[in-house]
Amino acid sequence: MTTKEPMVKDEISLKELIEKGKDWYDYFLSQWKIIVIAGFIGAVLGLGYSFMKKPTYTATLTFALENEKSGGSGGILSLASQFGLDLGGSGGGIFEGANLMELFKSRTMIEQALLKPVFYKGDTISLAEMYIQNNEWRKSWNKKPKLAKIQFLPRSKRKYFTRIHDSILGVISSNLSRFNLAVAQKDKKLSIITMDVISSNELFSLYFCENLARQVGQFYIATKSKKARANLEILQRQTDSIRGELNYAIAGVASANDNTFNLNPALNIRRVPSAKKQVDVQANTAILTELVKQSELAKVALRRETPLIQVLDKPILPLAKERLGKMKGIVLGGFVAGFLIIFVVIMKRLLLNFK
Incomplete structure (x- = not known):
């Protein structure tokens, strides 16, 4: 004779689900003091952060690219696109699509823009030196003999730089391309490019935005008309x-x-x-x-x-200013702290049940 083994009940009934929910609710309710205290501490920290965080300034430059040479087979390509055919006309030129976006963020373009002279605090310095002063790097460099004498003079020849110069420029270029620079083409059908430079120094945002756009424009024209x-x-x-x-x-x-x-x-x-x-x-x-x-x-x-680069909108002082408001800092700090303490409370109970 064969005996029928009782079937294992995998599904959770609605009643059990309600009981588990009530159990968790009672548990959170018992921990309300910890959650409230953590939220309060987070709100205070958020308020303090809003006071310490410097406001950021955004310099926006918009320009259009026009190349008379881009005629030729354009009619055929546009006609083919109407029938759903892609003949690959908008190929991978260095100044097309995503390639142009990356050109703005390339180390060569950024470094050449950083070595341009600007007038800052009554003196003519390079943008690289201005970046170093804004971030107060020299306070720590003065304790290191190799870094104390490092200077980035305007229009310095790249071939005379040492490994330390190259390393510092590399760090500055990487920081700018990752955190301070945004380049976008709002519509792929249009040749309008928008570049945003965000930093805590209003003049640096303005100067770097203008110099980088000018540097890329010169490189663009020289390359397109080289032959x-x-x-x-x-x-x-x-x-x-x-x-x-x-x-x-x-x-x-x-x-x-x-x-x-x-x-x-x-x-x-x-x-x-x-x-x-x-x-x-x-x-x-x-x-x-x-x-x-x-x-x-x-x-x-x-x-x-020779292509035409038409600047549509240039950054004008005062730049758009953005800062973390006090109320926003309180809400954001309290929310983050509350979320973290709830996560810790949940993990603590799960570990206790597991044991």
């Missing part, structure tokens, strides 16, 4: 060289004609140098004409390939 500019420079050098050869040939023709003035017609051999110089003049004239034409076309191409 066209190099081609124009080559054509200009060739034009100057041919113009010099043409002037030399013209002078040679004049000199040869002077040597054959009133020459006996029977002595034609004496006219050969003049004829050769005349051929050089004609050849160099034709070459120079073509080079001048190509140079003008190259100038037009350079203007077409």
Whole structure:
């Protein structure tokens, strides 16, 4: 005979659930003094933090990018997109999409902006030095001989920096890109970029925002028009060289004609140098004409390939100020402390039940 084993009851009835809830309620009620005291302490700490925390200032700069070269196959791509086809037209250029966002946060761009001169407290210093002063790093550096003499002068040459300079700049760049800098493209269909710089120093937010935007803009223009500019420079050098050869040939023709003035017609051999110089003049004239034409076309191409950066909104003093209010600090501190003490109380009971 087979015996039927009693089935294990896995489900919890509504009655048991209500009893467990009441049990937990009674437990929390018995711990109300601890929870209230912890919430009060958290509120006091939140109030104190609101007094100690410095206000932050946000510098916002908005600009648009326009590149005349981005025409070409745009019509085909837009037509294909209407039928749900993605031909990959908006490729991975360095100045497109997320790549442009990361360019603003790159160490090279930030460091070059940090070495720009600014006027602060009656003196001209670099933005890196201004950051160090704002964060009061030199108070601890004065106790260390290797750091006490470290200076970041405006427009300093990067190649003369030591490992300590590189390390400090690396820390500043990392802090700025992670905590102080936000770059976003509000709409992927638009070429409008918004950059926010947040810091506890109003002037630093303003100066760093303007200098970083200017640095990235210069790099953007130089890179986008690099090939066209190099081609124009080559054509200009060739034009100057041919113009010099043409002037030399013209002078040679004049000199040869002077040597054959009133020459006996029977002595034609004496006219050969003049004829050769005349051929050089004609050849160099034709070459120079073509080079001048190509140079003008190259100038037009350079203007077409040079993108336009139009600043829409610039940061203007006074900047937007944000600080932790007293009431907000009290509520936030009390809530965090209360949540933590409730978590501790729950874990304490669970551990006791487990034992």
